[in-house]
Amino acid sequence: MTTPAQMSSAPETPGAAAMQPPEFRSGRCVHYDLPEKPDHEDLLHLQAFLSNNSAAAVVISAAQLRRADTLLLQLLLAAKRDWAARKVSFTVVDIPEAVVAALPLLGLRPEMIGLRVSQ
Numbered sequence: 777m778t779t780p781a782q783m784s785s786a787p788e789t790p791g792a793a794a795m796q797p798p799e800f801r802s803g804r805c806v807h808y809d810l811p812e813k814p815d816h817e818d819l820l821h822l823q824a825f826l827s828n829n830s831a832a833a834v835v836i837s838a839a840q841l842r843r844a845d846t847l848l849l850q851l852l853l854a855a856k857r858d859w860a861a862r863k864v865s866f867t868v869v870d871i872p873e874a875v876v877a878a879l880p881l882l883g884l885r886p887e888m889i890g891l892r893v894s895q
Contacts, residue, residue, distance in 0.1 A: 808825050808834070849889060876891070
């Protein structure tokens with residue numbers, strides 16, 4: 777089960793604040809935590825969250841995510857495109873390296889799903 781939407785606050789992980797988008801640090805966005813292994817119900821919750829917050833800047837934390845589910849990635853891809861078309865910030869943060877490594881196998885680049893890539 778996922779955490780309900782909440783207005784953002786500073787991340788608790790030391791040093792993580794520097795990796796977060798400005799909207800997250802300032803509290804001007806909504807935040808959603810993905811579960812470790814999203815199931816159908818989790819994806820419905822995420823879809824409802826996105827629908828209910830379509831005008832807001834969104835930060836999705838993937839810190840707990842352990843599996844690159846294709847339906848989840850499709851949902852993130854569609855949401856990223858929608859938010860970009862409306863010029864609203866949509867960012868995925870804290871995604872594990874194992875999940876990032878699987879993205880090219882599915883034909884995705886990290887920025888396509890809103891993943892903030894560190895330089």
